[in-house]
Amino acid sequence: MLQISEIDFSYGRRKAPVxxxxxxxxxxxxxxxxxGKNGTGKSTLLYLMSGLLRQQAxxxxxxxxxxxxxxxxxxxxxxxxxxxxxxxxxxxxRYVELNACFYPxxxxxxxxxxxxxxxxxxxxxxxxLSMGQKKKAFMCFALxxxxxxxxxxxxxxxxxxxxKSIFRQVVARHITxxxxxxxxxxxxxxxxxxxxxxxxxxxTHLLLNxxxxxxxxxxxxxxxxLNEPTDDALFVQNSLQGHAVVVxxxxxDDETPLNLELLFCCAEAGKLPxxxxx
Amino acid sequence: xxxxxxxxxxxxIADRLSDEILNGTxxxxxxxxxxxxYAALLEVNVNTAVKAYELLAxxxxxxxxRGMGYFVATNAPEIIRTERRSYFCEHAMPQFFxxxxxxxxxxxxxxxxxxxxxxxxxxxxxxxxxxxxxxTAGL
Amino acid sequence: xxxxxxxxxxxxxxxxxxQNYKWFxxxxxAYLLAHFVxxxxxxxxxxxxxxxxxxxxxxxMHSATGAFVMISVFLILGGISFTFxxxxxxxxxxxxxxxPASNAEKFVARxxxxxxGVWLLNAVCVLLGDGLRQLIFLWSENPLGSALPSLWExxxxxxxxxxxxxxxxxxxxxxxxxxxxxxxxxSSFMTYSFFLLGSAVFRKQAFILTGLCGVAITMAVAYVxxxxxxxxxxxxxxxxxxxxxxxxxxxxxxxxxxxGVGFVWLSYRLFARMTxxxxxxx
Numbered sequence: 194m195l196q197i198s199e200i201d202f203s204y205g206r207r208k209a210p211v212x213x214x215x216x217x218x219x220x221x222x223x224x225x226x227x228x229g230k231n232g233t234g235k236s237t238l239l240y241l242m243s244g245l246l247r248q249q250a251x252x253x254x255x256x257x258x259x260x261x262x263x264x265x266x267x268x269x270x271x272x273x274x275x276x277x278x279x280x281x282x283x284x285x286x287r288y289v290e291l292n293a294c295f296y297p298x299x300x301x302x303x304x305x306x307x308x309x310x311x312x313x314x315x316x317x318x319x320x321x322l323s324m325g326q327k328k329k330a331f332m333c334f335a336l337x338x339x340x341x342x343x344x345x346x347x348x349x350x351x352x353x354x355x356x357k358s359i360f361r362q363v364v365a366r367h368i369t370x371x372x373x374x375x376x377x378x379x380x381x382x383x384x385x386x387x388x389x390x391x392x393x394x395x396x397t398h399l400l401l402n403x404x405x406x407x408x409x410x411x412x413x414x415x416x417x418x419l420n421e422p423t424d425d426a427l428f429v430q431n432s433l434q435g436h437a438v439v440v441x442x443x444x445x446d447d448e449t450p451l452n453l454e455l456l457f458c459c460a461e462a463g464k465l466p467x468x469x470x471x
Numbered sequence: 472x473x474x475x476x477x478x479x480x481x482x483x484i485a486d487r488l489s490d491e492i493l494n495g496t497x498x499x500x501x502x503x504x505x506x507x508x509y510a511a512l513l514e515v516n517v518n519t520a521v522k523a524y525e526l527l528a529x530x531x532x533x534x535x536x537r538g539m540g541y542f543v544a545t546n547a548p549e550i551i552r553t554e555r556r557s558y559f560c561e562h563a564m565p566q567f568f569x570x571x572x573x574x575x576x577x578x579x580x581x582x583x584x585x586x587x588x589x590x591x592x593x594x595x596x597x598x599x600x601x602x603x604x605x606x607t608a609g610l
Numbered sequence: 611x612x613x614x615x616x617x618x619x620x621x622x623x624x625x626x627x628x629q630n631y632k633w634f635x636x637x638x639x640a641y642l643l644a645h646f647v648x649x650x651x652x653x654x655x656x657x658x659x660x661x662x663x664x665x666x667x668x669x670x671m672h673s674a675t676g677a678f679v680m681i682s683v684f685l686i687l688g689g690i691s692f693t694f695x696x697x698x699x700x701x702x703x704x705x706x707x708x709x710p711a712s713n714a715e716k717f718v719a720r721x722x723x724x725x726x727g728v729w730l731l732n733a734v735c736v737l738l739g740d741g742l743r744q745l746i747f748l749w750s751e752n753p754l755g756s757a758l759p760s761l762w763e764x765x766x767x768x769x770x771x772x773x774x775x776x777x778x779x780x781x782x783x784x785x786x787x788x789x790x791x792x793x794x795x796x797s798s799f800m801t802y803s804f805f806l807l808g809s810a811v812f813r814k815q816a817f818i819l820t821g822l823c824g825v826a827i828t829m830a831v832a833y834v835x836x837x838x839x840x841x842x843x844x845x846x847x848x849x850x851x852x853x854x855x856x857x858x859x860x861x862x863x864x865x866x867x868x869x870g871v872g873f874v875w876l877s878y879r880l881f882a883r884m885t886x887x888x889x890x891x892x
Binding site for chain 1: 613615618621624625628629630631632699701702703704705707708709710711712713715882883885886887
């Protein structure tokens with residue numbers, strides 16, 4: 194659906210490169226998690242994917258069309274929910290009246306259901322909402338547009354705990370098989386259960402780009418008591434019970450749930466098994 | 472839903488649906504929630520829920536009717552109980568007996584404790600459901 | 611242009627005006643005040659004295675017309691300087707750039723609002739400013755009527771003169787008046803589109819910055835032209851100089867027209883290539 198091919202990008206000629214010969218493909222029907230330490234360019238990547246930034250080399254194509262051209266046919270199928278949202282001084286009803294006409298598959302019912310789930314008033318002026326509420330309202334709109342590629346930058350930042358749960362429910366319900374969601378986040382635990390593909394960035398390149406199924410087949414994330422041995426572990430981290438370890442999985446039928454935080458630390462430390470490295 | 476580590480998520484989801492079948496929430500031959508609906512309820516990726524349903528379908532606990540969704544098999548509760556029973560006998564019981572031997576608890580002490588438990592807990596089902604879920608490996 | 615949808619462009623215009631209506635309201639009030647203050651200043655002395663001579667009233671009306679015209683010019687140039695002002699904020703940039711419409715549709719929509727929209731707004735504010743002045747000055751010693759008839763007379767007079775020049779048949783030689791009239795048009799077009807380019811380049815405080823740039827460029831050009839002229843000997847007769855000037859006007863007209871088109875095209879290019887993270891310099 195979206196192909197990033199060999200892009201080079203930096204913010205200025207004298208600034209450090211953010212991406213070098215970077216390639217990544219996104220396919221429909223998946224929920225991608227984009228993880229990485231601060232400053233690794235997660236937001237930058239989202240901007241490059243949506244044509245909001247222009248790379249110095251390489252090309253980003255959405256279904257064959259270069260996103261830099263900003264063709265309406267492409268923009269109709271893409272929606273970006275940025276980290277900070279600026280909404281005009283109109284109510285959601287009015288906002289929909291003005292904006293929905295640009296999205297041919299806009300579904301008003303989906304919007305109302307989501308607004309209801311989040312307990313938002315469609316008649317309230319959008320710019321009078323709190324930051325968290327603005328985000329929720331904008332996400333409802335994003336899901337209702339029916340566009341095939343949804344990009345979200347730190348969607349759970351600023352959401353209260355019940356809202357995070359509702360966010361997960363709403364996403365699980367409305368990301369259908371022909372849609373793709375890319376979530377860039379630090380709050381790994383907020384979205385861990387939703388993801389079916391993990392992308393980790395480090396420096397200017399990819400650290401990990403695998404489906405959750407592949408990762409779970411390749412490694413196990415275990416909690417071991419202090420007295421249990423950890424020599425077979427690829428990566429060890431201290432935990433309340435003793436040690437959290439990542440070990441190679443030798444039994445494809447016996448998997449553990451994925452502990453994304455642990456895996457992230459493992460990847461950052463360079464301790465991923467060869468079958469998972471890029 | 473909070474998931475525990477040790478067991479794959481899809482297996483835990485299959486357990487949960489099995490629990491609901493056992494406690495009568497979904498009667499035999501009635502429809503269970505759609506895959507997407509259940510995924511949304513548990514806040515997980517749809518593919519994970521699909522895996523859980525496929526697992527249950529393989530065990531013949533649920534079956535799929537074309538275009539209508541998944542339904543509880545007529546003898547689903549028995550299937551679940553049988554599987555959990557055999558798992559309990561194969562895994563939990565030996566561990567329990569080993570502990571008994573280690574701590575020096577005799578069979579008579581155990582019988583007496585069992586009798587007292589049954590008297591004070593007439594509704595053993597509720598307690599058992601929780602206990603069974605922590606033991607079984609995805610039915 | 612391929613794929614240009616009028617309907618979508620109209621939708622972009624609707625979104626731009628409705629979502630920013632507060633800003634437009636503020637602008638309208640500012641325009642109204644500008645005209646009102648201009649008029650009030652001119653009529654202040656007159657209305658305070660009980661007895662005023664006819665010729666003085668006429669001269670005041672004449673000044674009022676001038677004020678309307680001068681202020682209108684400023685406001686119209688200011689209006690086009692606002693074309694890209696909204697793009698100074700990152701989140702607004704994201705919203706505008708991600709809107710599913712082509713770059714051309716978004717550009718033309720904004721352009722129409724900041725040209726035709728501003729002309730209409732200005733016209734309304736001229737009427738209201740005059741009306742407001744009359745209203746406020748009703749309590750003065752010598753309230754005077756509307757300055758609009760005087761303005762209208764002036765516009766009609768200038769307009770017919772212009773049309774006459776354009777319509778006049780070409781004589782056996784040339785019709786210098788015609789070229790001068792077209793030159794005036796081309797210059798106005800070039801200045802107008804220069805301010806449009808300024809808006810695309812500067813975004814914030816575009817009007818002032820563009821104005822300063824314009825002044826600087828004009829001074830530079832005049833200086834260079836003077837230097838170049840100084841290279842030639844001062845041995846030309848007034849007739850020869852006149853002849854030269856008459857020949858230069860058509861060339862300059864075409865040049866200025868092309869420059870104007872160039873500025874508009876450049877503004878469009880800047881807009882189409884705009885990214886969410888701003889360039890450091892502007």
